[in-house]
Amino acid sequence: MTERVYEVVIIGSGAGGGTVAQALAPMVRDGVRILVLEKGPRLADGEFTGREMEMATALYEDGGGFLTADGTMTLAFACTYGGSTVVYTGTSLTAPERVVRHWNVPGLDHADVVRRSEKYLRENNVHLLGPDALNDNNRLFVEGGRRAGYHVEQFPVNVKGCRGSSFCNLGCPNQAKQGTNRVQLPAAERDGVEVVTRAEVLRIEVDRSVVVRVGEKPAGGKGAPSEWAPGDYRVRGKIVVSAGGAIGSPALLLRSPLPTPRCLGDGFTCHPALILVAEHPRAITNDVGHPKSFFVDRGAEERFVLETCMYFPFTTAKAITGFGAAHSAMVRAFPRLQMILVLACDHATPGNRITADAAGKPVVHYRFTPETVDGLVRGTVASAKIFFAAGALRVHAPFADPPLIDARDAARVEALITTRHWRPGKTTVSAAHLMGGCGMGRSAADSVTDVWGRVHGIPWLRVADASLFPDSLEINPYVTIMALADRVAEGIREDARELLA
């Protein structure tokens, strides 16, 4: 096994890993060698084509088809230089005060999270899109939402030179989204941080070394070959930062021979989501323009958030319940479809956790609690009201039987859409806001890390990603992940003298 020596080893290059890499990069000038190990490949700008299967296969874990243990929910997360920031939509919100208060992590102050978030909002060019950039799909949400009595807000987004291709979740073909692949990682590399792609960390050892497998570029696959020759490596470090994401980090720590806290893997949440569609009488602009410009936040009151969205042919067909002629007719109405994403604000629940199988692969155990299902149903009812208020002829609601609701039944949506029709395994539920598993807290009795991402009892091991969340954030998470990763980096700088000695 080839050996390499660095002072700081960061595992994962997404929202968390990219942030830590950039924040620690100035230490390179003082002779500190910093390495980022990323399991996925580094794609060239021209490789982002917007073609659904091609990009999903190249960017997502399991091509976007990663399922929970009982197969009732698909989890979307990316595996590439930049992690899930390559496929996110770039909506940029700061953590709500009530959520940070509810997390109740000693030393975690909402004002501190906001201050750090603001730094990244500036760095990532976060702003509101002008009216010219908005498509009908978004405008109808605003009109319908206001008519139906909801408080509709505009999403700040982190784009620069957005052409409105609507391909955000397949990676931006115009390099407009300001993910860590565009901002933090290139900055870190300019300062001398090394990033090695196609490098999967198999385990972290007690002597602070990490065992890495560097893979070959598959024939015909996208992305550059790894910066290192394929093979197995032992990388000796002094500080190790796990930033593999809410599934990657718990799984890695679970398969590592380390004295980690017993609650490792617990507290997984993910904002389970439904893609809803409604048919309008005329064609609307939906597959052009930035897809996600507005939202309705009913998290505190009704456990759901609604967002505008627009997906691709297969993803849309998969989201529509059922099959046969009625299903086909809805898919074929594509140019007339309005779409809304309903996200449930789930909460950390015993049993909803990440484990590792015999081969060390992550297994996500997730059970829908009645409260989560209620959030999805209430969100579906609200969406149906918005769709009809916007002029839709028909709404597809997976919690109705039959799922197609005609405009003449618009006044009855509350009676038609109910938890009674919830059938796990029948409805397509997916999630992209994966959180928890290495939650922050007081001690090893209730958490995996402290408020600086330090794993209890293992001061040289830090966690810096969405797995730090002790419970769900109830809004889009990437800015908060960056804010927490920024804290982790500060903690490392403070402890560096001692740890690097």
Place this chain on the structure above:
Amino acid sequence: MAVLDPVRPAFRAVGQTVVPEAARLTESEWAAVEDIVEQALATRPPRLQRQLVTLIRLLQWLPLFRYGRPFTALDPTHRTRFLAAIQDAPVLLLRRGFWGLRTLVLMGYYARPVAATEIGYQADPRGWEARRP
């Protein structure tokens, strides 16, 4: 050997029930659908591939008890009725198995660029520029 080889006729019969327009696919169009499905399956564990084949076999032979004929010998109405019952089966394993198979069919059919055009999907990397005169 391709994963679908042992169950190809039953897979296609399910495919035509899930997406009725698939009944009009030519042999080479079916090959394109199945190629997408095979590519997706290639990266999945062999255990999952075996489970899929078992499920398709089950769907092929279960109708024998109810209709006295295998799935491929049923008319479209009975195929639809049978799959609707599976989709709503009280057993999670069956519901989720059918959901997975339905997902593969939809992937194979709608991920083809020609199907995207057929349904009026026009997204383009040039965004607004490609749409506004």
